[in-house]
Amino acid sequence: SQQGEEDPQALSIQEGENATMNCSYKTSINNLQWYRQNSGRGLVHLILIRSNEREKHSGRLRVTLDTSKKSSSLLITASRAADTASYFCAPYALYNFNKFYFGSGTKLNVKP
Amino acid sequence: DVKVTQSSRYLVKRTGEKVFLECVQDMDHENMFWYRQDPGLGLRLIYFSYDVKMKEKGDIPEGYSVSREKKERFSLILESASTNQTSMYLCASSLRQGNQPQHFGDGTRLSIL
Numbered sequence: 001s002q003q004g005e006e007d008p009q010a011l012s013i014q015e016g017e018n019a020t021m022n023c024s025y026k027t028s029i030n031n032l033q034w035y036r037q038n039s040g041r042g043l044v045h046l047i048l049i050r051s052n053e054r055e056k057h058s059g060r061l062r063v064t065l066d067t068s069k070k071s072s073s074l075l076i077t078a079s080r081a082a083d084t085a086s087y088f089c090a091p092y093a094l095y096n097f098n099k100f101y102f103g104s105g106t107k108l109n110v111k112p
Numbered sequence: 113d114v115k116v117t118q119s120s121r122y123l124v125k126r127t128g129e130k131v132f133l134e135c136v137q138d139m140d141h142e143n144m145f146w147y148r149q150d151p152g153l154g155l156r157l158i159y160f161s162y163d164v165k166m167k168e169k170g171d172i173p174e175g176y177s178v179s180r181e182k183k184e185r186f187s188l189i190l191e192s193a194s195t196n197q198t199s200m201y202l203c204a205s206s207l208r209q210g211n212q213p214q215h216f217g218d219g220t221r222l223s224i225l
Contacts, residue, residue, distance in 0.1 A: 003154075030211060031211050033213060035214075040218075040219070040221075041218050041219065042116070042202055042204075042216030042217050042218045042219050043155075043202070043204075043214070043216045044216070045213035045214065045215070048211070048213065050211075088154075088155070090214075092211060097168075098143050098160070098162060098206065098208070098209075099145075099157060099160055099170070100157075100214060101157070102147075102154050102155040103154045104152060104153065104154035105154065
């Protein structure tokens with residue numbers, strides 16, 4: 001399946017520091033999406049990067065995509081306690097026919 | 113904003129019961145999904161529907177069935193609940209095109225005793 005694998009599994013940082021999470025996948029994709037999940041809640045879409053894009057920004061989020069290495073990274077700058085959540089990547093290929101395959105996520109803890 | 117509403121946040125049922133989990137979305141999305149989420153296993157797709165009365169099996173359909181009689185509503189049915197179906201269940205919806213984001217409900221934490 002087209003599952004993304006997030007790394008590290010858990011990350012603990014101080015407020016104000018930057019947080020970097022990585023995602024690796026196995027086959028060619030058309031786009032890759034990142035989602036956030038607060039404890040006990042559903043996932044929330046953060047950002048989508050297309051296969052022909054290398055970098056994308058949204059507020060304090062910066063996503064990179066390296067299709068040659070089949071990897072993506074999510075950088076959260078100047079993190080806040082409210083960023084504490086689990087983060088998931090979802091690589092997508094057209095042959096998935098609308099289905100996403102989520103991994104186990106990176107659990108980010110931002111200490112105040 | 114898209115709203116996906118799951119009927120219960122918490123549910124406790126007994127082994128052998130038939131359990132219904134309901135999901136409603138208000139944005140006229142064609143696609144709807146049911147996932148279960150377990151620690152260490154991530155989200156796993158149970159069933160997917162791309163139109164009314166249409167359904168496709170996901171990775172773990174055994175023990176589950178679904179119903180989509182109206183576009184806005186997608187129901188997950190546990191035919192005879194078992195303890196290994198204790199989990200967090202998440203419903204999502206999206207537009208037909210596969211590159212569209214999925215919008216999730218807040219989940220139903222189901223315990224089977």
